[in-house]
Amino acid sequence: MRKPITTGGSKNDLQDLRGAIADYTKTIELAPDDAIAYHNRGLVKITLNQKDGGCFDLSKAGELGLGKAYDMIRKYCN
Numbered sequence: 001m002r003k004p005i006t007t008g009g010s011k012n013d014l015q016d017l018r019g020a021i022a023d024y025t026k027t028i029e030l031a032p033d034d035a036i037a038y039h040n041r042g043l044v045k046i047t048l049n050q051k052d053g054g055c056f057d058l059s060k061a062g063e064l065g066l067g068k069a070y071d072m073i074r075k076y077c078n
Contacts (some may be wrong), residue, residue: 020044039072046076052054 024041027034055077060072061069 013060017044017048017070021048033064035061035069038064038071039066042069051077 021041021044024037024044027037027040031037039061042054042061043056045051045057047054051059055073058069058073058077062073
């Protein structure tokens with residue numbers, strides 16, 4: 001598995017959640033198999049009450065092999 005190029009964490013840490021989503025989206029455009037970017041973007045979307053989009057992103061992260069995404073789906077999406 002290739003090392004992810006995930007960005008967005010700094011904006012997330014600064015509570016710039018919309019900026020973090022934009023950064024994670026850019027990462028996904030550059031590396032569509034970056035499960036961590038999908039996972040993190042999903043959690044940020046859920047924080048912003050965008051549950052459907054967030055749960056979709058978590059599901060994609062799981063499909064890409066990030067097992068902990070399924071724990072988050074159970075916690076936030078069911």
